[in-house]
Amino acid sequence: MPILKENKHLYPKDWNEIAKRKKENVNWRCENCQIKxxxxxxxxxxxxxxxxxxxxxxxxxxxxxxxxxxxxxxxxVILTVAHLDHDPTNNEDWNLKALCQLCHNRHDRKHRNLTMHLNKYRQQHKLFPQYEQQIFSKLQ
Ligand SMILES: [Zn+2]
Structure with missing residues (x-):
């Protein structure tokens, strides 16, 4: 996934170098499907x-x-680097995985769907924050 404009500030200034190093370490192949x-x-x-x-x-x-x-x-095929926990501020090596567009999209889809449902639910029910947290932790 391309980095969304509104999330860009969450990435470290040296993100491009971090991502490049990760891709070099896996010989520019998707860590999931091995495509080049x-x-x-x-x-x-x-x-x-x-x-x-x-x-x-x-x-x-x-x-x-x-x-x-x-x-x-x-x-x-363009290799991208995914955050396994979906947190762009967590750039520990264990949290990063070089993925092709298809694998990255599949990785993000579940999280995207859950976030979308939760946001919809929040709008519909205007939950108290303590309940939102409980629901979100169950969805993850
Ligand atoms: Zn792949």
Whole structure:
């Protein structure tokens, strides 16, 4: 996931170096599915990746243009670094994992859904803070 503008201040100033070091330490491969950073291809309906090595030199912008023209879904695998506990201020090595977009998205989805439901619930019921905490701890 790209870092959201409203969360950017939570990341340390040297986040780019921390993230780069993490990716180098795992040889630029997703720690979950082992896919390599920078390769280009498409995913089928089961999310299996079909590599197109002859397209690897193309930029993401070029791929977007090709996709728009040809109605294709070529993508470049970009390695990102996830916070396992979803806390961008916790940059201990054990809390960081280099993941491709797909794995990062799957990792974040559960947390995103829970947060969304909780926020909706808070708005609907205007709970007292002590109950919100109890509910949130049960959802995690
Ligand atoms: Zn992956």
């Amino acid at each position: 950073h920078g390769i280009v291809g498409t995913r089928d309906e089961k999310m299996n990746f079909r590599e197109e090595p002859e397209m690897e030199h193309l930029s993401i912008e070029n791929l977007k243009t090709i996709n728009a023209w040809l109605n294709t879904r070529y993508m470049k």
